[in-house]
Amino acid sequence: MADSPPVLYIVGGGLSGISAAEVLSRGEGRPRKVVLLEARPRLGGRTSSYRESHDGQVHDTGQHLFMDAYVATRSLLKVLGTESRLTFLDPLSLYMMDRKEKLSFLELPLHNGQLGLLSGILMFPGLSFLSRLSMLKIARALPERESSVDHMDARTFLRNNGQTAEAIDKFWELLIVSATNLPSDQVSASLLVSVLRESLFSAGGPKTLGYNTVPLSELIGDPAMKLLTRRGVDIRCRTPVSRFLVHQNRLTGMQIGKDTRMLGPDDHVIVTVPPWSFEELFPSTEMNNPMIQNIVRLSKPSPILSVHLWFQEPVAVPMMTGFSEHDMHWVFNRDYMMGRALPAILPDKKLADFSYSGPLGDFYPGRMLSCVVSGARESLEEDDDELIEKARKTVLRLSPGSPDKKLVFARVIRERFATPIFSPGQGMWRPLAHSFLDNLWIAGDMQDTGLPATMEGAVRAGFQAAFEVEKRLERRLREDRKYQPGRGEPS
Numbered sequence: 001m002a003d004s005p006p007v008l009y010i011v012g013g014g015l016s017g018i019s020a021a022e023v024l025s026r027g028e029g030r031p032r033k034v035v036l037l038e039a040r041p042r043l044g045g046r047t048s049s050y051r052e053s054h055d056g057q058v059h060d061t062g063q064h065l066f067m068d069a070y071v072a073t074r075s076l077l078k079v080l081g082t083e084s085r086l087t088f089l090d091p092l093s094l095y096m097m098d099r100k101e102k103l104s105f106l107e108l109p110l111h112n113g114q115l116g117l118l119s120g121i122l123m124f125p126g127l128s129f130l131s132r133l134s135m136l137k138i139a140r141a142l143p144e145r146e147s148s149v150d151h152m153d154a155r156t157f158l159r160n161n162g163q164t165a166e167a168i169d170k171f172w173e174l175l176i177v178s179a180t181n182l183p184s185d186q187v188s189a190s191l192l193v194s195v196l197r198e199s200l201f202s203a204g205g206p207k208t209l210g211y212n213t214v215p216l217s218e219l220i221g222d223p224a225m226k227l228l229t230r231r232g233v234d235i236r237c238r239t240p241v242s243r244f245l246v247h248q249n250r251l252t253g254m255q256i257g258k259d260t261r262m263l264g265p266d267d268h269v270i271v272t273v274p275p276w277s278f279e280e281l282f283p284s285t286e287m288n289n290p291m292i293q294n295i296v297r298l299s300k301p302s303p304i305l306s307v308h309l310w311f312q313e314p315v316a317v318p319m320m321t322g323f324s325e326h327d328m329h330w331v332f333n334r335d336y337m338m339g340r341a342l343p344a345i346l347p348d349k350k351l352a353d354f355s356y357s358g359p360l361g362d363f364y365p366g367r368m369l370s371c372v373v374s375g376a377r378e379s380l381e382e383d384d385d386e387l388i389e390k391a392r393k394t395v396l397r398l399s400p401g402s403p404d405k406k407l408v409f410a411r412v413i414r415e416r417f418a419t420p421i422f423s424p425g426q427g428m429w430r431p432l433a434h435s436f437l438d439n440l441w442i443a444g445d446m447q448d449t450g451l452p453a454t455m456e457g458a459v460r461a462g463f464q465a466a467f468e469v470e471k472r473l474e475r476r477l478r479e480d481r482k483y484q485p486g487r488g489e490p491s
């Protein structure tokens, strides 16, 4: 190796960049320097929170759900010391409301394994018996290789595999748009298959859903900043990389603001920016490169819209309710999920006055609720007042006894660049960790992990790119040892 230790750069401090930095900074005293370059003032990327001027509290810009099967994410959170800030649903229970405002309770006692899943589906009152039976058949329809159905959209896959129109519209559509951020007729069936394999039909038994009980910034970005700083990672926020310098098959430098940083022979760069920020990093001479062209094809984002609502008095709603065939997809009782006390309870009332156990299950009082629309291309163009009114009405459909509940504040958050789109046939465009340059590695949720663009995809991609760099450094070290003077010529 060269005299100076390698410098390992990570561009982008979202989940993927944090994961890569975590791997590369393991073990003390290794001869290397790890530098994390992030354009924004904080780490965390799309898992972000903000301080709300209305109530002075920190809220997430958009609700994130976790899966029990997010093994890489959970292992990262364990190292960050925040895994215990996730709560997993056992049994997996949620409400679903259909177009006719029929509210049904889905309860899957997944701790009982496949039996719990099957019994939960069979008991679900939101679908006809025929539809429930059809759903049970889906496990057998999952192909061995997800990529074999990449050419097909998820809706066609479901139809081809015996799912009734009712099951698709009232159940699968909501699951798919929530898991992939795209409607079922626009997303590759391979992603549905991989989601089902990792969750309900996992080889190790069905997996449940979970959520964060502290803001995402406290779960991920802030503790990552602390851990990585303690490990000696040089973290530079507000430091966007504007251009890569390329010569032949190597990255030779990076333009960072007005400075140009040249790379040494053993330096490596892991780039974790989303596809829509990727192309601009490369000089025009590289634009014909097939990998860059493929990533450009993936760079159309699918948006997510959140409408946060604050009611004057608590409204009793379930913790989470999904809406099928409706323009809002979810209502989350944020106060309940975050374990927040309810300050506005009037002196003559008790918490119990606002909560009740209905015939279906528990409704909890909450003043701050959040309505979410995934794959929200159309809703994005509606104006705030319209969206707030829709969200308010959606909440009140759930809580029909309280039509007079007064809204005191609302915030509409449009995440235009929420996730990349992986349409049918686009799986082959997703990059692997190896790039076309010898010392450049690709991570981020666009990497070909087989998963939709999710937190788990981002973490696995970051880990994978970092492991590849480690392998390359080890190989280089072995070669150096072999050729050391006094050891003789290689045979």
Ligand SMILES: Cc1cc2nc3c(=O)[nH]c(=O)nc-3n(C[C@H](O)[C@H](O)[C@H](O)COP(=O)(O)OP(=O)(O)OC[C@H]3O[C@@H](n4cnc5c(N)ncnc54)[C@H](O)[C@@H]3O)c2cc1C
Residues within 6 Å of the ligand: 011, 012, 013, 014, 015, 016, 017, 037, 038, 039, 040, 043, 044, 045, 046, 047, 061, 062, 063, 064, 065, 066, 239, 240, 241, 242, 272, 273, 274, 277, 304, 415, 417, 418, 419, 443, 444, 445, 446, 453, 454, 455, 456, 458
């Ligand atoms: C509202 C919303 C809800 C979501 N819900 C879920 C969910 O329920 N479950 C789930 O699993 N996933 C969910 N996701 C998706 C998940 O958040 C992302 O897949 C994941 O966070 C992506 O991480 P990443 O590190 O790949 O990318 P990012 O988080 O985008 O990180 C990339 C980083 O690179 C930085 N950057 C960009 N350009 C440069 C540059 N030139 N120089 C330096 N830095 C740069 C950016 O500022 C950013 O911090 C949701 C996303 C959104 C927006």
